Amino acid sequence: MLVDFRPHARLRSRTPVTVGDSVGPVVEALGASTVDLSRVRVVCDWVQYRQNFREPVEIRPVRDGDPGDDAFELAVDVRRGPEVDLAEATRTALAAHADGTADDGRVLLEDWGPTRHSCLWDFNALYWRELALWEKATGRAYEQALPGGESDARNRDGVRAILAELFAVWDGLADRRALPPELYVVELGVGNGHQARVFLDEFRALDARHGRGYYRRLQYLMCDYSAHVLDMARETVAEHTEHVSSFVLDATRPRSALGFLQFRVFLVYVSNVYDNLPTDEVAHLGGRTYLVESRAHLPAADAAELARSVRATPEQLPGLVHKLLRLGPALLAEAAPGHLDDTDAAVDFWRRTWAAVRLAERYVGLAGLDLYELAPAISGEALRPLLESGADVRMHVSNGAVASFVETLALLHPYGKLVCHDLVVTAVSAYREGFRGPGKYDGSVVNWVNGPLLAHVGRRRGFDIAYAPFAHRSGTNIVTMTAQVRD
Numbered sequence: 243m244l245v246d247f248r249p250h251a252r253l254r255s256r257t258p259v260t261v262g263d264s265v266g267p268v269v270e271a272l273g274a275s276t277v278d279l280s281r282v283r284v285v286c287d288w289v290q291y292r293q294n295f296r297e298p299v300e301i302r303p304v305r306d307g308d309p310g311d312d313a314f315e316l317a318v319d320v321r322r323g324p325e326v327d328l329a330e331a332t333r334t335a336l337a338a339h340a341d342g343t344a345d346d347g348r349v350l351l352e353d354w355g356p357t358r359h360s361c362l363w364d365f366n367a368l369y370w371r372e373l374a375l376w377e378k379a380t381g382r383a384y385e386q387a388l389p390g391g392e393s394d395a396r397n398r399d400g401v402r403a404i405l406a407e408l409f410a411v412w413d414g415l416a417d418r419r420a421l422p423p424e425l426y427v428v429e430l431g432v433g434n435g436h437q438a439r440v441f442l443d444e445f446r447a448l449d450a451r452h453g454r455g456y457y458r459r460l461q462y463l464m465c466d467y468s469a470h471v472l473d474m475a476r477e478t479v480a481e482h483t484e485h486v487s488s489f490v491l492d493a494t495r496p497r498s499a500l501g502f503l504q505f506r507v508f509l510v511y512v513s514n515v516y517d518n519l520p521t522d523e524v525a526h527l528g529g530r531t532y533l534v535e536s537r538a539h540l541p542a543a544d545a546a547e548l549a550r551s552v553r554a555t556p557e558q559l560p561g562l563v564h565k566l567l568r569l570g571p572a573l574l575a576e577a578a579p580g581h582l583d584d585t586d587a588a589v590d591f592w593r594r595t596w597a598a599v600r601l602a603e604r605y606v607g608l609a610g611l612d613l614y615e616l617a618p619a620i621s622g623e624a625l626r627p628l629l630e631s632g633a634d635v636r637m638h639v640s641n642g643a644v645a646s647f648v649e650t651l652a653l654l655h656p657y658g659k660l661v662c663h664d665l666v667v668t669a670v671s672a673y674r675e676g677f678r679g680p681g682k683y684d685g686s687v688v689n690w691v692n693g694p695l696l697a698h699v700g701r702r703r704g705f706d707i708a709y710a711p712f713a714h715r716s717g718t719n720i721v722t723m724t725a726q727v728r729d
């Protein structure tokens with residue numbers, strides 16, 4: 243039996259956990275069972291997100307394709323260890339696994355598949371589409387859930403530093419008469435537009451001092467897949483209307499609407515978006531490579547209560563949930579008046595469903611990394627150097643971020659730059675030490691971004707990629723990534 247205790251820093255924290263308390267009861271329960279212990283991995287994480295997709299103890303089958311395959315991983319959330327009887331939870335999970343009753347009473351919302359295709363991303367999109375309804379119900383703005391309680395992209399010193407570099411590049415080009423008439427800046431994933439507002443205000447102020455008329459030539463393109471978010475952002479930057487246009491687009495395919503800007507954009511600005519894009523996870527365990535497949539469900543007790551609250555049976559829940567994801571709460575209330583009296587009731591149903599959603603997981607052997615499409619036209623081979631870099635590891639693939647990143651690089655002017663503030667894992671070893679998602683931020687999903695993978699993909703395309711801790715707020719986990727054409 244292999245025991246992988248990832249949050250070892252917690253052993254020395256101010257309120258330390260002990261291996262004895264968190265792993266002891268689990269291993270004892272395993273020892274008292276009849277399972278083949280040579281086929282078991284115990285994995286301990288500290289799931290820092292209070293809202294997440296996991297039970298404190300879970301079993302994840304490992305499928306290598308061999309008939310009679312019975313290996314599994316037993317996953318423990320060490321943070322919640324003191325709240326539950328870990329030995330009992332382990333016994334219950336083992337018994338359900340052995341009897342094949344783990345799914346009994348659960349309401350399944352989908353079939354097994356790569357996590358990037360899970361309906362959790364439909365919940366995520368619904369949240370941004372219907373943000374006003376959610377925020378009205380919670381009385382809380384989405385920014386409050388971000389690290390630091392507001393977007394670091396609002397930080398004026400941070401923006402001034404970006405602008406100083408941008409203006410220096412433009413001065414150089416202008417001196418050589420090589421500066422195009424239109425100066426394009428693209429922002430992907432604009433939220434409420436406050437960071438755009440800070441950018442534009444600071445830009446105008448710096449330009450007034452600088453005196454070379456760049457503000458007059460500025461074209462700031464705000465892009466988001468939520469029309470509601472774009473409306474909100476447009477209002478926030480109303481003072482700068484003449485210099486702003488907005489595009490409804492999927493950040494994973496920026497070229498779909500911005501293809502006309504190939505090689506023309508001087509700055510692509512992204513904050514707190516890559517960690518919100520669909521991702522798979524892969525693992526390298528005992529010399530084999532696996533894709534983590536997941537399946538969203540509602541636990542039996544939550545499903546029973548939720549069903550009662552909307553005058554439904556648990557069996558009717560998947561239909562209602564998928565209608566909610568397709569139509570949104572207002573139309574759902576109209577389409578299902580027998581279950582929901584009005585939009586507020588539908589929003590309540592949405593919030594309670596989201597709070598209850600769990601993701602069961604299993605590991606499925608990958609026939610070959612070359613057969614796994616990481617992003618359009620990017621083979622899973624790009625993962626090999628990271629997966630085979632040492633001990634067992636499980637990591638995010640950041641499929642959406644990689645796709646977005648690659649298409650974005652193609653938009654950049656030869657002197658252009660991508661600046662991205664986000665939660666980023668900057669070394670593969672960090673995956674062996676901490677939990678990096680998925681977590682729930684209000685109604686949205688967060689997964690840290692695989693920095694080494696983005697760097698690998700970017701460098702192969704001739705770009706310099708750099709990571710630095712966000713320089714303008716101390717103690718933050720936010721990292722600033724920059725990408726620009728290699729000199």
Ligand SMILES: C[S@@+](CC[C@H](N)C(=O)[O-])C[C@H]1O[C@@H](n2cnc3c(N)ncnc32)[C@H](O)[C@@H]1O
Nearest residue numbers: 370393431432433466467468492493513514515
């Ligand atoms: C956490 S907010 C960040 C907003 C802002 N950049 C900030 O730093 O406060 C994430 C934003 O990304 C947008 N977004 C998420 N997934 C997207 C996608 N696939 N395509 C386009 N926009 C997306 C959301 O609508 C939302 O506006």
